[in-house]
Amino acid sequence: MSRRIESVVDAVGNTPLLRLRNVAPPGVEVYAKLEFANPGGSVKDRPALRMMRDALADGRLTKDKILIDSTSGNTGVAYSIFGAALGVRVHLVMPSNVSKARKDIAEAFGTEIIYSDPLEGSDGAIRLVREIVEREKERYFYPDQYANASNPLAHYHGTGREILEAVGDRITHFVAGLGTTGTMMGTTRRLKEHTRPIRCIAVEPDDALHGLEGLKHLPSSIVPPIFDAKVPDETRPCSTEAGWDMSDRLAREEGLHVGHSSGANVHVAVQVAEELAAQGKTGCVVAIVADRGDRYFAPLKWEKRYIW
Ligand SMILES: Cc1ncc(COP(=O)(O)O)c(C=O)c1O
Structure with a gap:
């Protein structure tokens, strides 16, 4: 729907949810929330x-x-x-x-x-x-995004509300990576207010030395003060390889060229969907796509198999 706005700030939010049909198993809905549609090109x-x-x-x-x-x-x-x-x-x-x-x-x-x-x-x-x-x-x-309550609040009032508006009648799982942890904290708090239970899964790099830019390996990092370990239902590790490989697959199979933290989130979302499908269950998994892949073009690409 076309709309007229007064300032670039009015273009933030209301990002679309895209159904991923090719990387997800049949029978389970997997959606990517396209945060690169914000004017700065990311969830931030x-x-x-x-x-x-x-x-x-x-x-x-x-x-x-x-x-x-x-x-x-x-x-x-x-x-x-x-x-x-x-x-x-x-x-x-x-x-x-x-x-x-x-x-x-x-x-x-x-x-x-x-x-x-x-x-x-x-x-x-x-x-x-x-x-x-x-x-x-x-x-x-100094806003200090790691300690600023406005960070998770933006997701509580924005990301979480929008997901419920779009798929509130069907969502069963939510997946987001941990950086400052604002996305996970704020969105999950909003989703937990929904009438039906929604399982919220945090994604964390599996190693301190990783190539999933934007994400933090919390055991080896300064833990952000806004982080509350009780908020996510579960935290799943993701390897750099798996995140990068899913980024490649999303480009080739869905026409979605995204960053590696997004690859990691979708990797875990597809993992969850496959587990549900294997048990003969249906479900609706929503993953955050934090930014576009063109931010990570050369010289990083060739380092994929060697450095990380
Ligand atoms: C590309 C990317 N992915 C994920 C994240 C993590 O989001 P959050 O800081 O809300 O945990 C960030 C944050 O900087 C990011 O830049």
Whole structure:
């Protein structure tokens, strides 16, 4: 349905659910929630916008402060877009080995990038942003997506509500990966309010050294304060290989070119669907597709079998 909007921020949310017919077994419905349809191209548009709006509303963020945060990329793109649209300056701290495309996108909106040690990964970026903010508290607004309640709330009021609107009469399972854990926490809390039980499954890389960008191996990471282990019904591991292979299959068999965390989510969703089919059961599994695959083009592709 065509609609007229006043600002790019109004284009966030209401993403479609796509039925995956070719990678899923017959008899069980598997849907991908296409978060790349947000204006910044990822699921992170939702929490970024909500954190900014909530902070502008209560005065933690003003037009003369600089928004600063650590990000592996997608949240940074989102801050950059909404910073430009809302008139807020943005500085981002990210490991220097994130893809050039991501740096270029953020800089296109006027964002300043500060690089952290690539060997320290996203935890190193978190430590550096905290040092910078500690030195000049008055100058910055630090949303801290790992500890900010607006992050899961964006998914509670958005992602979860939209899934129920689209398939609330049939959904049996929900699958999302763990990064900041905002998607899993907020969406699951909303789905748990539904009249019928919905089994919510978190996806985690199976190893500390993994190639599923956007996801965290919690046992070897700083656990995000917004994470509550009691929220998901279950956590399933996913290997880098399985996530990458499902990304390839989604492109070739469904015409859906997605990032590797999305491949991991759909891999687990199909695993669940196959288990249901093997027991002769029906079901409806919804998985989050967090972003598009073109963010991960060269030089990462060739490393698939060798580095991770
Ligand atoms: C590509 C991608 N997938 C998944 C996630 C995880 O989402 P969340 O931070 O809500 O746990 C992120 C978060 O940065 C991401 O960028």
